Amino acid sequence: MDDILIARVLHVLAIVHWIGGVMLVTAVILPAVIRFSEPARRVALFEEIEGRFSFQAKFSVTLAGLSGFYMTWRLEAWARFSEPQFWWMHAMVLVWAIFSFVLFVAEPLFLHDWFRRRAAQDPDAIFALVQRGHWILLTLSAVTIAGAVLGGHGGFLF
Secondary structure: OOHHHHHHHHHHHHHHHHHHHHHHHHHHHHHHHHHHOOHHHHHHHHHHHHHHHHHHHHHHHHHHHHHHHHHHHHOOOHHHHHOHHHHHHHHHHHHHHHHHHHHHHHHHHHHHHHHHHHHHHOHHHHHHHHHHHHHHHHHHHHHHHHHHHHHHOOOOOO
16 A cells, blocks of 8 residues: 555545534534524533534544645645646635634634624524534535545546
8 A cells, every 4th residue: 555545545534524524513413503402502512512523623624634735745746736627626725724724723712702702692693603604614615525526536527
């Protein structure tokens, strides 16, 4: 087994865990928390569940970034970033950068406090905003994954 194959397997496993977790939170957990929890309990329940996934997501996002960087370096694929048909590589970096910023910078520095303050004022509005943001990120991630799979096999999404 060569190093590129191992890096690709690690990359795919990290993406499946990371984006699969985003799908679970977006399509299952957030709607359940909103529907079945009284407004005063929503924040605590959501933060408890999200907190359990946060470490795992940080690990998966880090592994995806390291393995992606390694494959780009090892395959000397940097020139792909200047070719329009490899738009999905830019999209992968963008999605990774957004999630890395949220997980490693925004959440610990200000996002949790902002969320709690807003939830105390209007829990319905903040959960609607959080759910909308999750759907946007999930859609961007899904388009990126589709583009990467197609592009990696010679096809083009756009």
